[in-house]
Amino acid sequence: MDNEQLKQEIVRLKKEKNAVILGHYYQRNEIQDLSDYIGDSLALAQMAQQCDNDIIVFCGVHFMAETAKILNPKRKVLLPDMEASCSLAESCPGSDFARFKAEHPDHMVISYINCSAEIKALSDLICTSGNAEKLVRSLPEEQKIIFAPDKNLGGYINSVTGRNMLLWNGVCMVHDAMHAESVLKLKIAHPDASVIAHPECNGALLKVADFVGSTKAMLNYIAKSGQKKFIVATETGILYEMQKNNPDKEFIVVPSGDSCNCADCSYMKLNTLEKLYLCLRDETPEILMSEDLMEKARKPIVRMLDMSKQLGIIK
Ligand code: 13P
Ligand code: SF4
Numbered sequence: 001m002d003n004e005q006l007k008q009e010i011v012r013l014k015k016e017k018n019a020v021i022l023g024h025y026y027q028r029n030e031i032q033d034l035s036d037y038i039g040d041s042l043a044l045a046q047m048a049q050q051c052d053n054d055i056i057v058f059c060g061v062h063f064m065a066e067t068a069k070i071l072n073p074k075r076k077v078l079l080p081d082m083e084a085s086c087s088l089a090e091s092c093p094g095s096d097f098a099r100f101k102a103e104h105p106d107h108m109v110i111s112y113i114n115c116s117a118e119i120k121a122l123s124d125l126i127c128t129s130g131n132a133e134k135l136v137r138s139l140p141e142e143q144k145i146i147f148a149p150d151k152n153l154g155g156y157i158n159s160v161t162g163r164n165m166l167l168w169n170g171v172c173m174v175h176d177a178m179h180a181e182s183v184l185k186l187k188i189a190h191p192d193a194s195v196i197a198h199p200e201c202n203g204a205l206l207k208v209a210d211f212v213g214s215t216k217a218m219l220n221y222i223a224k225s226g227q228k229k230f231i232v233a234t235e236t237g238i239l240y241e242m243q244k245n246n247p248d249k250e251f252i253v254v255p256s257g258d259s260c261n262c263a264d265c266s267y268m269k270l271n272t273l274e275k276l277y278l279c280l281r282d283e284t285p286e287i288l289m290s291e292d293l294m295e296k297a298r299k300p301i302v303r304m305l306d307m308s309k310q311l312g313i314i315k
Helices: 003-016 029-034 041-050 062-071 094-102 117-121 132-137 151-161 180-189 203-207 215-224 238-245 273-282 291-310
Strands: 019-024 037-039 055-059 076-078 108-112 125-127 145-148 194-197 229-233 250-253
Touching (some): 003 019, 003 029, 029 238, 029 273, 037 041, 041 062, 041 291, 055 062, 062 076, 062 117, 062 291, 094 117, 094 145, 108 132, 132 151, 132 291, 145 151, 151 203, 194 215, 215 238
Parallel strands (some): 019 037, 019 055, 055 076, 194 229
C-alpha cells in the first residue's frame, strides 16, 4: 500500500472500530495529520481520561500510552510500536528508585510523567512540564521533595522556586544534548530571534533562553509574541504545528548533539503510518498492566489532574 492508501485505511478502520488517535506534537507530520487530538503530555493525559471510544491509539511513547490506560482502564489502549520508549523512563528502574526513596523517608516523591507505571506507583504526585512549577509552588515551603527522573526539569524548578528538591540523575537524551554554544552561534546569525526552550534542556542552555516552557506553552508564547523569528530548543516534530499556526513566522531548530542539524527523538519517530495502520487493523500491540499496578499508579496522576484544575492550569 502507498501512503495515500494507508491514510484512507487508517481513517476507515478508526471509524469502523470506534477508535480515537491521540498524537503528541513530536510525532511525524503525517501522524499528526491523522490524529483526532494533538497535544502535550498534560493535555493528552486529560484527553485519554475523558475518552469514551472503544480503542485509544496512542501515537507517542510508551509512558504516555501507559498513562492513558491507567486513567481509562476500560478502553483498549494501543501503541503502534512497543519499542517507543524514553531515555528518562529508562534512566529510572523501579528497584533502584524504591531504594532511593527508602533512604529518604521524610521526602514526598514528585515524578515527571516521563517515567514507568512502576515509578508512578512509588510517587505521591505526578507532574508534566506544563504544570511542574505551579504544582511545586503550591506545596508548603518546608516540604522535602524527591524529584524524578529528570534532573534538568527538577534543576530548573529548583532555580525558579528557590527549592532544594533532591534530584534523580536522569535526562532526556534529545534535549540534554542541545548546547548553549549552539544557541549562541544561532543568536549571532539571527540576532532578531527569540530563544524558546523546553525545560528538559540542560541548565546552561536554559540560562540563555528568553522563554522556557512545555511544548504547549511554547506554542502559546509564539502565538502571542510580536517577534517573527524563533530559535527553538526542543524536538523537531513540533515545528510542524508551529509553522502551521504561524505561517508568517520563522523557526530555527537547535541541533541535538554535534552530528546533525536536527533534533529528532528516535523513540517518537518509531511510530510510522504503516505501524499505525497495522496496529489499528490487528489491535496490537496493546498496553496491559495488572489491576494492582494501575490502581497504585493512578492515585498520583489523578492528584496531578485535580490539583491542575484547582490551580487553573487546565479546565
Ligand atoms: P511535553 O509535551 O509535556 O512538553 O513533554 C515533552 C516530552 O518530551 C514528551 O516526551
Ligand atoms: Fe523521552 Fe526526550 Fe524522547 Fe521526550 S524527547 S520521549 S523526553 S527521549
